[in-house]
Amino acid sequence: MPGLSGRMSTVVKAKISKLLDRAEDPGETLEYSYQKQIELLQNVKKGIADVVTSKKRLQLQEEKLQQQVVKLDTQARQALSAGNEDLARMALERKNVAQTELQSLDSQIAQLEQQQEQMTASEQKLRTKIEQFRSKKEVIKAQYSAAEAQVRISEAATGVGEEMADVGLAMQRALDKTENMKARADAVQELEAAGTFEDLTALGSGDDDIDRQLKQLSSTTEVDSELAKMKAELGSGVPASAGELGAGSDSSAGAHPSEGTGAGAAGAQTGAGEQPSEGQGA
Secondary structure, three states: OHHHHHHHHHHHHHHHHHHHHHHOOHHHHHHHHHHHHHHHHHHHHHHHHHHHHHHHHHHHHHHHHHHHHHHHHHHHHHHHHOOOHHHHHHHHHHHHHHHHHHHHHHHHHHHHHHHHHHHHHHHHHHHHHHHHHHHHHHHHHHHHHHHHHHHHHHHHHHOOOHHHHHHHHHHHHHHHHHHHHHHHHHHHHHHHHOOOOOOOOOOOOOOOHHHHHHHHHHHHHHHHHHHHHHHHHHHHOOOOOHHHHHHHHHHHHHHOHHHOOOHHHHHHHHHHHHOHHHHHHO
């Protein structure tokens, strides 16, 4: 399925491009580009040095051929002066070959010189371009750093940045946990007050709140009943337990004869003499 494979390839490339955009740092990219240009300049300089070296080598060969041409010309003249025309001819033939090689060397040297000039001019242009790029690079890096700092300050002030968003989420989570903990504490306190939870560490009877309320209600009822009974007795003017009080007074008098003449003993006897029937009935 060529259509599907092409679409998948496009999606993968788009994802990779997006990841690279996030990971790419403009400052690092500019520095890398500057380093590559410096390497290119070094290669150009190396090429110029190679051309000059080749030219120098050809120039050395040219000097040797020129010396050989002069030597052969001298030898031809000497042979001709000696009457050896054949030897002179051979010397002149070699001289012509050497001159032909000299012409070829001159052409090659001229080409190398032209190439050297072109490469030197290119090196100068590239150097100037690299210097301009270096200045522009520093300006762009400074602008990017300033813009990045401004964005961070603005995001921190407005709370729209990723870091501030994380801080806000953390604070919100902390508030939620605090509210949940307070609600749980209130719930536990309410259930404990209602007697829902049984204290397993208690050493007593283990009564809950309802039992305590029932006991308090029973105690209150008994107190109210006894209080009403006392009011009724006081209203009739007769104590509920006169006989008991008299008996207690007599026994107190028997035990303490010196205190029998006191006001307490007299009151007890008087009360017992005035209401004998009620005391006995009680």
